[in-house]
Amino acid sequence: MQFHFSAVLAYLDPGSGSFIVQILIASLLGSALMIKAFWRQITSIFRRKN
């Protein structure tokens, strides 16, 4: 199966393994970032109050 992305300028071989590992970790890290941003918002409210 192929990745279907424009390869016109893809002069660098990204490596299939390097693509797969990103797919494996992306959801986890994306969610972690969202939680982090949410947590920052919460703490900033308290910081403002102080």
Added chain:
Amino acid sequence: MTETRSRVAGSFRDPSGHMMVLDDRLLRQVNLIYQSNYDQLMSSGLYKNLTEDGLLVTHQEVEIGDVTDPQAYKLLKPELIPFISYPYEWSFSQLKDAALATLDIQKRALACGMSLKDASAYNIQFVGCKPILIDTLSFETYQEGKPWVAYRQFCQHFLAPLALMSLKDVRLGLMLRDFIDGVPLDLTAVLLPWRTRFNPGLMMHIHLHSATQRRYTDENGQQGEPERQTGVSKQGLLGIIDSLEATVRGLHWKPDRTAWADYYQGDSYTNTGTEHKQALVGKFLRQTKLQKVLDLGANTGLYSRIAAKQGCFTLSADFDPGAVELNYRQAVEKKETNLLPLVLDLTNPSPSIGWNNTERESFTGRCHVGCVLALALVHHLAIANNVPLVDIAAFLAGLTEWLIVEFIPKSDPKVQTLLSTREDIFPTYTPEGFEAAFKEYFTIVQIEPVRDSDRRLYLMQKREIETP
């Protein structure tokens, strides 16, 4: 007038364009194939955003009439970088700052609908002590769902060497000299301590990454096809960038204090001697009135800063990664703009590496300065490394027009230490022998004894050597 044009040797990988020297001007050609990406870089606000914060080299578009290549779309004249250095010449914090700058640039690119299509450490240079991206053609239009094409390169060029330097041995940074496309992840995974599997960032970006690469590489060494097709959301990609940033920030290295502590205090000078030597170096430098200085054996940069304060751009090189690390930290702290600390072993300076041995130029090929400072250096080369004095003079004459050099005689405690464990096979290592050897390449302009010591400081100018 005939046009003289040559492509820069290391600029051949990317079909988007290349660097060239055209009638002594360093220019970047942008090819038609890259047109939409270049236009997006300029119109999306990304170029402005990055250049205003000193993260991307500025450029001017110049008349394309000079170029006859039908592939050419634009011709750019980039701001010149005072000295092109390579990642294996950087201290730990220099490589770390370059890595963080790359991730910062990628985040800003994503915010403007673009993404870095490469993350090569060679694309980062230092202006002052600030890392800056010099490859204007590193950006491509971001496609939703597409994983980061430069992820592997980032891990190999930055994360792997930083982890090895931080958690194993700082000298492993020199592996970048052997592996021009960064340290392979399988090798990194083997070399890193086992406990790094408990570091979430290193677990994912090095160990799991390496295992996945192995899983999808067939027996012929070709990357195999993935079993399923899916993408990486933008949120997921931002998560990966954030995780890489946290992992890089979490890596630290502190120089071993025993190797450098109190070096200047312990260099067998009295305070009067040190102050006198500093004054002499300052006086000699003023006499040369030059723009570019190279301080060899600079330690933490005490004498380099005398040159830098006189307005000279100064390369401050030393073989000790700890001294260079401290030198760099000091330069960052003081926001010094014309000093560049570099790791350089003079007994084995950076060679020419890469394709055809011309892709990354040797240190001596890149370095042509107005003045070299060689203070407390000659005895290390002559006695610790057995280099004949005349060969040292020839080497220095290849780098510079002016030379400020110190001669430390055998009576000095530093030389005594070097000779204490070995036979003295250096009968010509005397002031007379030193002067005779250096006179083959230089004219001695001035000699000053350094107070409270037997040492002498020389100001020399390169001789015009007649060729038969």
